Amino acid sequence: MSKRVAIVGIGTTGFRATTPDVSYRELTYEAATKAYLEAGIEPKDVDAFVATSEDFLEGYSIADEYCPDQLGAVLKPIYSITGDVIHSLASAYMMILSGIGNIMVVQGLSKASNMLTLSDMVTFAMDPIYNRPLKESPHAVAGMEMARYMYETGTTREQIAKVVVKNKRNALTNDLAAHGVLIDLDYVLNSEVVSYPLTQMDISPHSDGAVVMVLAEEETAKALSKKPIWIRGIGWCSDTPGLETRNWGEAIYAQMAADMAYKMAGIRYPRKEINFAEINDEFSYKELQHLEAMRICKKGEAGPLTEIGGTEIGGEFPVNPSGGCLGVGNLFELNGGHTVLEVVRQLRGETGKNQLKNVTTGLAQSWRGVPTTTGTVAILSN
Amino acid sequence: MRRVAIVGAGMTKFYRNAQETSKELAYEATKMALDSCEMKLSDIDCVTIGSAPDAFDGVHMKGEYLSDGSGAFRKPVMRHFVGGGTGVLSPAHGWFMVASGMFDTCLVVAEEKMSCAYPHPAGAFITIFDHTTEQALYPTLIYIFAIEMNRFMTTHGYRKEDIALVAVKNKKNALDHPCAQLPGEVTVEDVLNSEIMAYPVNRLDISPTSDGAACMILAAEHVARRVTEKPIWLDGVGWCLDTAYWCTRDLYYPDYLEVAARQAYKMAGIKEPSKEIHIAEPYDPFTYKELHHIEGLLLAPRGKSVQMLVDGHFNRDGNLPCSPSGGLLGVGNPIAAAGLMKVIELYLQLKGTAGKRQVPGNPTCGVANAWGDLMQVGTVVVLRS
């Protein structure tokens, strides 16, 4: 690609289990104001906006209609992506490359606490004819996948539990996180079984919050920001939506999305050329499965690496220093927005006690949750 | 900017109830589009899916559900939406994907299966309104469009019997469209005497609810030249949303559409749209909307579109043929697919392969638009041969 694009401003409300004091409008307005302030722009300077919304999560049909006001996008070019925030980021990135504008804004929001029947909502995403009549809980899908992953890779229950312990502890020292807690392996291993081998502690609790980012083309980016964070690679992919035909042991979608992003970034040895990663860990085992799919670990090696502390903040390849979904909360559509936010903060050296040393390149990854096989990856450098 | 062309298109028949699932409809349209330009799925680099509310098809995360039917298995795919305006945003989104240089070919798939919502898809529309200040009043889409039509009429002094000519024209044009759901010879009297849904809207002022899918293949110039002898260029795209506080806008004029149209015209280098554009597919889910949009697209002065309609200006053989396809009123309205159907019609017309629907005079420049949400979205594309 001839043009380079950077994130020049990013704003967030932080993430809480509930946000009863504000509506989705004020929540987004706060994140947008912070992002614009950081980038030193006003909404009128923006060429186009990309919002991220998914109808049943927002509780509106065609939820895109409620996106312009709180972004300052009234009578401006704006549309919604019904996907992950990294999809929206890719969409805005392509708009800049296409030459249609120089400054783009990407928005993501979670008001998951307002959705009272989250489990039924996820079931509603299953195939209406083949799967829904079986009335299985969405956690059954995760449980099946976890069992197959463990069988294929030899990963142990203890190694997976270590992910929970690590991420929830990382969240304790992350000011933006909602679900930090200090627990040990036994606590995780003895927690209530939801869908064997998946237990209650393997499932990330939900959170509310908003993230807004400002992207700019190289010349503009350098003028606007002293610390532009460059988008070096971006990728996204959907494997089959069918439960019957998917590859249950491996996250093919993450592999293909990562390969696309690596190719763009010119990365051949991800473990060496990338310093750390924020990865989707909506269910604990997903962190390990995603690490392997993206060739950061070989198949079956993510568990052992985690066991010896290799993915901790001081480890060889830190994973989810923010606390991930397990520690910050499952943000649904916003999950990718959170991983990008944390990579940006790390690369700028703004994460306080969780700050990694000497990091120059980070990977943000997301997955759209059960029952999808959709994954996204962004590679960022300072 | 890289130039992007349309090289193939396909669409299903539109029906009130189709037996096919959403996925299967998407597959049929996609397969037809690939066949139309003799391409294979392996020639396709990426996919963009346009589909409006999940509530119609009755699947949460509808984009994921549709993905394999849309040829997106293990490909980079994303779904975008702006309510009813989605179908015309879809080629615009495909345009970015190809114009960015990241991909050379893109499948643009639009699908809607409204019949899944039971007993009537209208019930799903209540969830588009503000949950606190509006839903408690039980509004629905027909009401708010009637509200807009009334404002449009009372501002310009338009008469219902004149606006009804849009239904007469479009349903007649649709007689020649092989996918049409509600083609027919109707008279102004038929429209005026049809059942009142919500004054000033009668039954024949409204497009039907439909099931259907449409697909279009976009390619970068170097690929397009190889695939087809006559690529049709996507030269302008524009889109815009107005505020969600729709009761505070003066509904008589679509500002959002004018902003979107100016963006698309600027990109396409069009300075005098009413002279440079030969053919239009303005979005016509309701009769008045075609006129409202003709004014917003700057193809008629404000308050003058009805006279031009009465004078036959917008007929298939008029100075500016509008909705030669038969539009949503005649062909049907599976939301996103209907918008893309309009762009496909321009593609066929500019290529000179619209068969019985072909407008005379070898048109070389056309514009299509779509509209939706809380009457606040304008999406526009400009095509050239």
Add this chain to the structure above:
Amino acid sequence: MELTEKMVANSATKLSAEEILEGKVLSVKWEPKLKYAWDNGPAIGRYLAELKNGKIIGKKCDKCHRIMIPPRMFCELCWVPTGEWVYVKDTGIVNTWIIGHVDWKAKRLDIKGGVRPITLSIIEIDGASKGMGILHHLGEVDPWKIHRGMKVKAVWKPPEERTGSITDIKYFKPIK
């Protein structure tokens, strides 16, 4: 390519209403259980509380000086936080309206049997900036005599029946 009858012949299969209603084609039914409890935030929260008091409240933008209803914490046009709360009147004029013969589920109303058509309207509220309308029903009026610019006033529910909802106003009725 010309889109021909032959080309689209097998693209979709038409089902008749009978085939569906009489179960000749099998189908799967699913009623989604989707429940929400929305956080309204300070602006709409106060709006609802004031409706319970029998008052309509707006908020003013100190930059463009618009008095906006429903109230909002920021001005979507000026991109600044809004300023003071302003009570507006419970009267206004009809901006535009409809006479609905179907309900929100598209079910026909028995108009000939005496059911009153639904008269939904946008009402520009007095005291708010020009063009600031809210959606509400009209009552105590012959639907066919409603006109643009008609002056109307809110008819409130008795205080003990109000719940802090837009329906605390029953409807708007014409006044001289």
